[in-house]
Amino acid sequence: MNILVCLKQVPDTETKIKLGRNEIDTNGIKWIMNPYDEFAVEEALKIKTQFPGSTVTALSLGPKVRVTEALRTALAMGADKAVVIDAEETLDNFVTAKALAAAALKIGPFEIILAGKSAIDDNSFCVGQMLAEFLGVPHATSISKATYEGDRALVEREIEGGAREVLELELPCLLTANRGLNTPRYASLPGIMRAKKIAIEEISLSALGLSGADQKIKYMDYQLPADRPSVKMIQGDSGQQAKELARLLREEAKVI
Amino acid sequence: MATVIIFAEFIDNKIKKGTLELFTAVKNDSVEAILLGTDSAELVQELSRVGAKKVYLVKDPVLKNYNSAAYAAAATEAIKKSGATVVLGSGSMMAKDHFPRLAARFDGGFVGDCTDIQISEEHVTGKRPLYSGKCTANFAFTDKVRMKFILMRPNQLPAPQIKKVPTTAETLPVSFEGLKVRVKEVIQGTSSQADLTEAAVIIAGGRGMKGPENFKLLDALAKPIHATVGASRAVVDAGWTAHSTQVGQTGKIVAPNLYIAVGISGAIQHLAGMSSSKVIVAINKDPEAPIFKKATYGVVGDLFEIIPKLTEEFTALVSH
């Protein structure tokens, strides 16, 4: 089985966002692999164990100087190959998905394509589905359980209100991972050593026939959230606090 | 004027609030709707009341449960038939799953999780949070983008005006042959509460709840005010509640009218998921807990004393 895992580097969850001139100031940001993509990498490695002889290729788009770090992590976890699409910081989801699709066709074919359900920086929840459409394969998002047979995947995904649906997809297919799918492994020391020796293949955006001019969306006027008015502390014993809080929520805030 | 088409969702034969809100964003009268898996006259009527001048219906057994391939196929037909260039939806699990696919199919642009939107003669612009609400940015579509797909966060727009336009309903034939996705089973959730991402009121419990058995206190508090119960990651990691209840940067990003944080310290990753809520209440025994910095109302005290009393107060309030 040939498995592709798409991954993105995002600012660490502890990051305090500062604004730069046109967008955020990326100086001093610590970059990590998007947490949902870790589940995708782990899932790929599990499939490889189930189907010996499979190869796992990790693919990432972004400035190569930093995203190769995330690819090294995937290699250290056990991926066989890594490919970087070198691109500037701010490409929209459309160009990202187009580029991933073009790269997948170039280095593929793949039977299973995995990604995280969403990147925790822009929370767009869309690159996986767009990629699936560009590749003409079925998709399932936000999966929390999966089993694989020769030509199909059986997955479970969360839908509204904690309900779940069980889907069967024909391969090739694209799956995006939610928490709960598995427990990502830590890279072992031999894994890290091995990862250092693997050459990361590089593809330029222009080699895929794309450029920043193909973007569909532009962002501007970045703003930090307005300061919230300072908190109103409710005094008294618990009975008085409960009564006063209920009154404020009804009469002042008008939310109940 | 660009025609806007709205992907309509319903539950218990009622159009969802998140769908109705979308009509508020459309100032002109060229608004249509897509309604899949039903031909209910009541639903069409409801869409008519808020201004849909045409409703495209597709009814087929395959649409009974959500299926990404089938819904995308049906929506594709409706969008083509309508000629609309702006496609709006409310950011439900269903719409989030297939809107990006449609955008790719139509060579269009997609923006999700929007908190504000302006639709004018020529342009669609709006606002959305980035970095899990640590900042926001305005967005626009680049010049040559014809098809625009936008998902709004629920609870951002006021309820629409009642317009009562004449509405025509058209049933579209769609072929569902060769779908590569099949729904084998739908396992119903145990909760009758609204989904966290759509709830107008959320009560979330943290490690201060001490154990899974105490979440029934929050269910009791939720009941009179029709709230949905969520949780911090510490609670989910401890296995006290399901993954689906987690609020935060690596859980659900929510922005209800009212968020009540009970026994939650307010770690940066938790705040990222809820700090754009309109009103925030923090109940915590530690007056130094960071959650108070984001709160509208703060209560310092033992939650095990306060929650039962607050439940009585809420129950009394709503019975009047």
Ligand SMILES: Cc1cc2nc3c(=O)[nH]c(=O)nc-3n(C[C@H](O)[C@H](O)[C@H](O)COP(=O)(O)OP(=O)(O)OC[C@H]3O[C@@H](n4cnc5c(N)ncnc54)[C@H](O)[C@@H]3O)c2cc1C
């Ligand atoms: C990569 C990453 C991603 C993360 N993503 C998320 C996420 O999405 N969501 C999330 O929530 N967290 C997330 N976290 C975890 C986060 O950092 C915190 O650990 C977590 O939010 C703490 O949960 P808590 O507030 O319930 O627990 P604690 O921090 O332990 O707080 C418990 C609070 O309960 C109060 N308390 C105790 N007893 C009582 C009582 N009897 N009455 C009243 N108050 C009481 C205490 O004063 C304390 O403030 C993430 C962490 C990492 C590293």
